[in-house]
Amino acid sequence: MLCVIIYLMKLTNLEILTYLSQKPIGKGTEAITYNADKYVLRMPIHIKNNAQFKKNLMNNVYKYKKAQNVHGRKNFGQAIYNFIDESKSQIVLSVCKKVTGFQTNDLVEPPLTKRKITAAQQNAIKKMKIIASMPIKSFERLIEDLNHLTHTDFTIDPSEGNLLLNPESKKFYIIDLRPVKKIRNIGDLILLLLTDIPDIPDNSEYYDLELKIITKLIHAAKSCGLTHPEQLKLKPRALEVIKSPQARNMYKNNYRNIKII
Numbered sequence: 438m439l440c441v442i443i444y445l446m447k448l449t450n451l452e453i454l455t456y457l458s459q460k461p462i463g464k465g466t467e468a469i470t471y472n473a474d475k476y477v478l479r480m481p482i483h484i485k486n487n488a489q490f491k492k493n494l495m496n497n498v499y500k501y502k503k504a505q506n507v508h509g510r511k512n513f514g515q516a517i518y519n520f521i522d523e524s525k526s527q528i529v530l531s532v533c534k535k536v537t538g539f540q541t542n543d544l545v546e547p548p549l550t551k552r553k554i555t556a557a558q559q560n561a562i563k564k565m566k567i568i569a570s571m572p573i574k575s576f577e578r579l580i581e582d583l584n585h586l587t588h589t590d591f592t593i594d595p596s597e598g599n600l601l602l603n604p605e606s607k608k609f610y611i612i613d614l615r616p617v618k619k620i621r622n623i624g625d626l627i628l629l630l631l632t633d634i635p636d637i638p639d640n641s642e643y644y645d646l647e648l649k650i651i652t653k654l655i656h657a658a659k660s661c662g663l664t665h666p667e668q669l670k671l672k673p674r675a676l677e678v679i680k681s682p683q684a685r686n687m688y689k690n691n692y693r694n695i696k697i698i
């Protein structure tokens with residue numbers, strides 16, 4: 438009940454301007470994300486956060502529009518309401534549900550020195566230890582979210598930083614959904630859980646953690662079942678990201694045997 442009330446409370450324009458003047462928490466190809474206490478603000482990348490924007494917001498030039506509630510009480514960091522520039526029929530700012538957690542993986546970009554690869558591997562191991570220690574229930578919730586999305590016109594973007602984990606509540610949160618109808622599968626969840634580090638050196642600790650994570654994910658998928666036959670597709674890209682033969686085999690030997698409910 439309390440969270441419903443919180444989500445119904447609108448930020449004032451002044452509060453929004455204050456949050457927009459702070460350092461963003463995320464900067465990507467689609468949007469810039471700002472912290473806003475119980476929410477986050479997302480501004481499409483092509484919108485300029487400048488004096489004119491601020492003036493327009495304060496003068497109520499942008500139209501407030503409540504977003505359709507497609508996901509019920511689930512939290513995908515989705516928009517609760519938007520500000521629209523009606524002259525251009527475009528969203529200029531979204532006020533979104535906030536997710537608390539750390540990114541389960543990171544983008545490891547070239548140029549990749551040996552040192553950079555080792556650092557990325559150590560960073561990934563730190564995260565994988567926490568991910569692998571989560572109970573099966575956490576992975577089952579993730580599968581339920583994947584299943585929920587098959588009934589919507591939204592899809593996962595399986596790129597880095599789009600899955601957060603809150604170790605206190607033991608919940609995974611998929612964020613950055615795309616407004617597109619596309620069925621995603623277990624392989625896409627693997628892409629969200631693991632970091633893609635090319636030419637990674639052999640490391641038994643890394644391999645063990647990978648195997649634990651993939652085993653829990655497969656176990657959860659088997660206990661929940663999937664809702665769409667297309668979810669049983671092999672994702673070759675996931676096979677590239679999984680480095681240990683054991684974990685790769687765990688995925689390869691099981692993805693087809695998950696029941697459709």
Ligand SMILES: Nc1ncnc2c1ncn2[C@@H]1O[C@H](COP(=O)(O)OP(=O)(O)OP(=O)(O)O)[C@@H](O)[C@H]1O
Pocket residue numbers: 462463464465466467468469470477513514515533534535536537540594596598599612613
């Ligand atoms: N609803 C949210 N709650 C908490 N943090 C968020 C939320 N949305 C985004 N973030 C933070 O901002 C980062 C970037 O946001 P997001 O992934 O949504 O878009 P993007 O990375 O800009 O887009 P792209 O994935 O196309 O590059 C996230 O990895 C996360 O750390």
Ligand SMILES: [Mg+2]
Pocket residue numbers: 465596597598599613
């Ligand atoms: Mg993203």
